[in-house]
Amino acid sequence: MSKPIVAAQMYTCRDFCKNPREIAESLKKLADIGYTAVQSSGIGKEEPIAPAEMKRLCDDLGLTVCCTHISFDAMRDDIQKVIADHQAMGCSYAGIGGAPKDARVDAASWSAFAKEASEVGAKLKEAGITFIYHNHSQEFAKMDDGRRIMDILFEDSDPETFQFEPDLYWVAHGGGSPVAWLKKFAGRCDVIHLKDFAI
Numbered sequence: 001m002s003k004p005i006v007a008a009q010m011y012t013c014r015d016f017c018k019n020p021r022e023i024a025e026s027l028k029k030l031a032d033i034g035y036t037a038v039q040s041s042g043i044g045k046e047e048p049i050a051p052a053e054m055k056r057l058c059d060d061l062g063l064t065v066c067c068t069h070i071s072f073d074a075m076r077d078d079i080q081k082v083i084a085d086h087q088a089m090g091c092s093y094a095g096i097g098g099a100p101k102d103a104r105v106d107a108a109s110w111s112a113f114a115k116e117a118s119e120v121g122a123k124l125k126e127a128g129i130t131f132i133y134h135n136h137s138q139e140f141a142k143m144d145d146g147r148r149i150m151d152i153l154f155e156d157s158d159p160e161t162f163q164f165e166p167d168l169y170w171v172a173h174g175g176g177s178p179v180a181w182l183k184k185f186a187g188r189c190d191v192i193h194l195k196d197f198a199i
Contacts, residue, residue, distance in 0.1 A: 007037035007066045009193065011097075017043035020050075024057050031061035039191075040089070041069035041097065051088035058089075067093035067132060067165070067191050072100045075120045075131075083127040093191055094124055095132040095165050104138070107145035107152060114157040121161030132165040132191055140174030150176070159188055167193035 008030045010017055017023045023043055030038060040054065049057075058065055068091055075082050075096070086094055096117075103113030121131030139149040147155070154164075164185050168178040170193075182189070 005037050005066060006035070007039055008033075008035045009039045009041060011039070011042040011069065014042035014045070018045050019047040020044070020053065023049050023054070027057050027061055027063060031063055036062060037064045037066040039067045039069065039095075040065050040091070041095075051085040055089045065089045065091040067091060067095050069095045069097040069134065072096045072117070072120075075124075076116075079120065079123050083124065083129060086129050087127065092128060093130050093132050093163075093165075095134055095191070097134050098136055098138075099133075107143035107147060110143060110149050110152045111156040114153050114162065118158035118162045121158065121163075125161050130163055130190065131161060132163045132189075134165040134193065135167055135174075136170045137174030140171070140176050150181075154184070154188075162188075163191075164189045165191045165193060167195075169193070169195045169197045172197050
């Protein structure tokens with residue numbers, strides 16, 4: 001088993017990453033701290049950075065883009081662009097920070113989302129990219145079929161094309177056991193979010 005990589009989630013410093021200049025400065029600071037990888041998320045709100053430029057900056061600093069968070073609509077609308085962008089960054093994990101609004105209605109809509117995301121994941125997998133889903137606490141609510149949303153996602157998605165990016169803060173916030181869920185996700189979660197939560 002390879003040693004885990006501790007990466008910086010750039011959403012944390014998004015207020016200092018609004019344009020390419022700020023992104024470059026922030027990447028330098030993260031590299032100086034000692035990080036060797038970053039998750040690209042929530043950056044470039046004023047002016048996006050080109051994926052190839054992100055890769056160049058990271059290469060120069062000894063960083064890799066280990067994963068991303070983008071919108072599911074971007075995956076629905078232009079999967080080829082998503083693939084091209086990730087390949088340009090040298091990034092093999094394409095994540096979403098949560099389900100789209102049309103999925104968050106009832107058990108049937110969550111189940112339909114799990115299946116659609118699995119299909120998107122299959123297209124990504126063909127290009128060597130893994131689809132990952134990031135949770136919040138809402139996924140631990142029970143739906144009209146008696147199942148928790150997280151169980152719906154786990155049971156109704158394709159384990160070959162739908163991976164999880166468990167955020168252990170939100171797991172605990174939702175009343176779940178981080179240890180139990182990590183065990184359940186075994187083999188389906190290469191990427192994990194960690195942050196402080198006093199219990």
